[in-house]
Amino acid sequence: MSEVDPTAATVEDKPPRIQAIWILPLLVLVVGIYVVVQAYFEQGPTITVRFETAAGLQAGKTQLKALNVEIGLVEEISLADNLSHVLVTAKLNPGTESLLREDTQIWVERPRVGAGGISGLGTLLSGAYVELSPGTGTTGQREFLGLEQVPATAPGVPGVRIALYSDRSNSVSPGDPVLYRGFKVGKVETTEFDLESSQMRYTAFVDAPYDQLVTQGTRFWNASGLNLEADASGIRLQAGSLTSLIAGGVSFDVPDIAEIGVPVEDGTSFRLYPDQRSSETNPYRFGRLLVAEFEQSLRGLDAGAPIEYRGIRVGTVERIITSQIGEMHGAGTAIPVVLRAEPGRFGLGDTADALQQLDENLAFMVANGLRATVQTGNLLTGSLYISLDHYPDAEPALIGKYDAYPTLPTISSGLERLERQVATLLDKINALPLGDTVEELNATIARARTLLASVDKIVNDEATKALPARLEATLVELERAAASFAEGSELYGGANETLTELSQTLASVRALAQKLEDRPNTLIFSTPQNPDPEPGMGSQ
Amino acid sequence: MIAVESAAASGLTSCHTCYQLVSTQSHRCPRCHSSVHARISNSVQRTMALVATAALLYIPAMTLPIMRTVSLGTPMDSTVVGGVVVLWHMGSYPIAAIIFVASVFVPVGKLIALTVLCWFVTYGKGVTPQQQTVLYRITELVGKWSMIDVFVVSILVALIKLGDVLSFYPGVAALTFACVVIITMVAAELFDPRLIWDKAAQHE
Numbered sequence: 001m002s003e004v005d006p007t008a009a010t011v012e013d014k015p016p017r018i019q020a021i022w023i024l025p026l027l028v029l030v031v032g033i034y035v036v037v038q039a040y041f042e043q044g045p046t047i048t049v050r051f052e053t054a055a056g057l058q059a060g061k062t063q064l065k066a067l068n069v070e071i072g073l074v075e076e077i078s079l080a081d082n083l084s085h086v087l088v089t090a091k092l093n094p095g096t097e098s099l100l101r102e103d104t105q106i107w108v109e110r111p112r113v114g115a116g117g118i119s120g121l122g123t124l125l126s127g128a129y130v131e132l133s134p135g136t137g138t139t140g141q142r143e144f145l146g147l148e149q150v151p152a153t154a155p156g157v158p159g160v161r162i163a164l165y166s167d168r169s170n171s172v173s174p175g176d177p178v179l180y181r182g183f184k185v186g187k188v189e190t191t192e193f194d195l196e197s198s199q200m201r202y203t204a205f206v207d208a209p210y211d212q213l214v215t216q217g218t219r220f221w222n223a224s225g226l227n228l229e230a231d232a233s234g235i236r237l238q239a240g241s242l243t244s245l246i247a248g249g250v251s252f253d254v255p256d257i258a259e260i261g262v263p264v265e266d267g268t269s270f271r272l273y274p275d276q277r278s279s280e281t282n283p284y285r286f287g288r289l290l291v292a293e294f295e296q297s298l299r300g301l302d303a304g305a306p307i308e309y310r311g312i313r314v315g316t317v318e319r320i321i322t323s324q325i326g327e328m329h330g331a332g333t334a335i336p337v338v339l340r341a342e343p344g345r346f347g348l349g350d351t352a353d354a355l356q357q358l359d360e361n362l363a364f365m366v367a368n369g370l371r372a373t374v375q376t377g378n379l380l381t382g383s384l385y386i387s388l389d390h391y392p393d394a395e396p397a398l399i400g401k402y403d404a405y406p407t408l409p410t411i412s413s414g415l416e417r418l419e420r421q422v423a424t425l426l427d428k429i430n431a432l433p434l435g436d437t438v439e440e441l442n443a444t445i446a447r448a449r450t451l452l453a454s455v456d457k458i459v460n461d462e463a464t465k466a467l468p469a470r471l472e473a474t475l476v477e478l479e480r481a482a483a484s485f486a487e488g489s490e491l492y493g494g495a496n497e498t499l500t501e502l503s504q505t506l507a508s509v510r511a512l513a514q515k516l517e518d519r520p521n522t523l524i525f526s527t528p529q530n531p532d533p534e535p536g537m538g539s540q
Numbered sequence: 541m542i543a544v545e546s547a548a549a550s551g552l553t554s555c556h557t558c559y560q561l562v563s564t565q566s567h568r569c570p571r572c573h574s575s576v577h578a579r580i581s582n583s584v585q586r587t588m589a590l591v592a593t594a595a596l597l598y599i600p601a602m603t604l605p606i607m608r609t610v611s612l613g614t615p616m617d618s619t620v621v622g623g624v625v626v627l628w629h630m631g632s633y634p635i636a637a638i639i640f641v642a643s644v645f646v647p648v649g650k651l652i653a654l655t656v657l658c659w660f661v662t663y664g665k666g667v668t669p670q671q672q673t674v675l676y677r678i679t680e681l682v683g684k685w686s687m688i689d690v691f692v693v694s695i696l697v698a699l700i701k702l703g704d705v706l707s708f709y710p711g712v713a714a715l716t717f718a719c720v721v722i723i724t725m726v727a728a729e730l731f732d733p734r735l736i737w738d739k740a741a742q743h744e
Binding site: 018061 | 593
């Protein structure tokens, strides 16, 4: 090579230095890092929702919407470990944290056809999506339990949510109206069967301002269907509105006899009566459960039988406890009957305080002879009812305890009591020594007969027969003797004369006695002679 | 191998514009008056800068969705690789292969080839200039086919607009992928193949 390398001189005429073009990859790098960092920090929240099924959901496709605004995307759908449900992981857009609250409700919006209308038609073409309805609780919730049914009422809507329960399903379904005197004021939200209590449970929402109508005295009843009743007064047909006739519904009102009370709070529980009439016949919410143990036949006494105090209804028979019938008991087992006494019927008011008052009153009344008895309500059907009344002569008793219930002392009464009394009477009669008595009586009769025979003999005697004639002769003589004392007879004149003389003698004796009184010395001294009175010798 | 003296060694260089042979000493072409350089200045460094840029842009081009399909209201994002996998599972092996070659094999191969060439002309030993030339030729050849994805996306987006029933929207990756292809083309142009021979001459 020559001392001057033309290649070196021409090709690498300048020492290699950092070229300006390196700004380009640097710029890309910086922008890239910025985008990544921003995406990382502005990442929206990821939530996990638990659903029964993932029907209609697709990972990476199904959207999350709030009020139909897209707020996120379902990222992953996986089965739970025990295969009982699915876990849907969804990524939300940045800035949606405020939607994720404690009581946020999430459900899958699908096409639904119900009595209340058709909803979610839009999802027929677009496919199902996950709807989110933000609540009002604290934020920060990331795991949710998805609803299987569309909530009827969005959270935060003013009104009152109440719970209803009934013993059987009354064909009330979610979305059915809640009516007040025929006007729709709310709707039924959920229905479910509670296994523990074996009851249908419903939740219903009554919108403001009608929530003021739901008070403590309110009664709910099933308004769907027809109600036909026939009795002595004729035939009654009850029907709700056409909507409620077809779709069902729940009505409520305050029965006339119940107190209105104050508006209830959220979550208050009410019984759902099968119809309006039964809601009015059972208008009391508070009742004290009591147990009365009866030692007599309860055939004809059913749950629901009335309890009456001197003919006025004060409660209802709840049930008859039959679990202890087989217990060893010499005199037979008393059968406990659970009674429900309602303070409202006692005139104490339908409140919790009234229960206390009722307890006190009952204790006092029992101490004063209040007893429960079983009475025949209907002789034809033999149905019984429980009667409460005062029996001052009953053995003293107090309110006791049976399991958790206070007990009412009982006495047997009615037919049962009568039967017992008759039986006792018969027993006593049986116990009488009738045989001896009859024998003695027979002997007495025999002796009486002998007595009568001897009397007969005396009567038939000749002497006895002559007795009247001799009696008559005696009477004639007596009459003659009486005539000798008659006026004008000799004896009468002599006696009269003697009496006159006696009278004169007595007069002179009286004169003597007078003289002796005036002058006791007369018997010794002679009586001085008074001068004869002269005319003109008087005082001047 | 026969050693051939290069034009530069003879004190001559070619005008970039009109290919007139001019002396290396003159800075202007006597015919067209354009600036004359013996070699593309800083070729290796500029090529590498663009290769690096393309490599960076290639990452989002592969990971981000290249196209969004909205079918009956349901959007679906698809990436290039995801699309290849879907096509492969659907049984469209030729199409899957074409897309894979065009969007993965070719750009990546081109970037690697340019990097290797730059390495050789700077530090390379033991590789003949002929082998390097073959590599450069291949790079030039395949570069023409790498825009396939971008073409597919742009045609679909332009042609199919059925509203809610079926619509296509380009994704972010379509843009970055187009950038990758363009930048690699520029990088290939900026690489001066004469450096391969300069290097060989230097080693002799």
